[in-house]
Amino acid sequence: xxxxxxxxxxxxxxxxxxxxxxxxxxxxxxxxxxxxxxxxxxxxxxxxxxxxxxxxxxxxxxxxxxxxxxxxxxxxxxxxxxxxxxxxxxxxxxxxxxxxxxxxxxxxxxxxxxx
Amino acid sequence: xxxxxxxxxxxxxxxxxxxxxxxxxxxxxxxxxxxxxxxxxxxxxxxxxxxxxxxxxxxxxxxxxxxxxxxxxxxxxxxxxxxxxxxxxxxxxxxxxxxxxxxxxxxxxxxxx
Numbered sequence: 001x002x003x004x005x006x007x008x009x010x011x012x013x014x015x016x017x018x019x020x021x022x023x024x025x026x027x028x029x030x031x032x033x034x035x036x037x038x039x040x041x042x043x044x045x046x047x048x049x050x051x052x053x054x055x056x057x058x059x060x061x062x063x064x065x066x067x068x069x070x071x072x073x074x075x076x077x078x079x080x081x082x083x084x085x086x087x088x089x090x091x092x093x094x095x096x097x098x099x100x101x102x103x104x105x106x107x108x109x110x111x112x113x114x115x
Numbered sequence: 116x117x118x119x120x121x122x123x124x125x126x127x128x129x130x131x132x133x134x135x136x137x138x139x140x141x142x143x144x145x146x147x148x149x150x151x152x153x154x155x156x157x158x159x160x161x162x163x164x165x166x167x168x169x170x171x172x173x174x175x176x177x178x179x180x181x182x183x184x185x186x187x188x189x190x191x192x193x194x195x196x197x198x199x200x201x202x203x204x205x206x207x208x209x210x211x212x213x214x215x216x217x218x219x220x221x222x223x224x225x226x227x228x
């Protein structure tokens with residue numbers, strides 16, 4: 001089954017404690033990205049990667065890091081989480097350059113709370 | 116600068132009637148427009164898209180209309196069903212920005228029995 005998986009699905013942590021949210025896709029997609037969803041703000045892109053070893057900032061990259069050592073994995077790293085990073089996070093993947101229609105698959109989301 | 120705007124945070128429609136969700140954009144370089152549907156506790160799923168060279172695309176109960184001169188698109192759902200209750204995101208792709216997709220803030224659709 002074609003899918004994007006994220007782990008963990010739920011995480012409560014404290015300010016300053018480093019954490020990693022994993023993302024993996026089994027569709028051999030080149031393009032992967034991370035979004036955060038906040039009330040009233042919709043989906044905002046954090047980072048994206050057009051292929052292995054190629055990453056770039058999205059609209060809200062501050063406080064986040066990513067890596068793309070393998071095609072299937074795109075972890076999101078919060079080196080020193082802060083309460084304003086409490087959010088719902090989605091990983092997505094698609095072919096690159098993909099047909100815009102139908103090409104983007106989203107993971108189920110990770111709800112992060114930073115206290 | 117919000118390039119994709121969904122000005123209605125929510126919309127309620129009677130079951131069986133037509134649901135019309137609207138979206139406006141500001142960037143003339145967008146070449147593809149998409150609609151995603153999101154249920155609670157799930158990731159968004161792709162619904163339908165339209166190329167900027169077309170003005171209509173239809174898929175079953177879902178039709179998207181594009182008015183380039185007005186920089187406006189709309190999603191029509193006919194007839195509306197209870198399972199259509201969800202948040203709908205309008206999105207646009209910009210080919211000159213690394214194939215980036217920009218999302219609107221979403222519209223919550225409630226289908227009333």
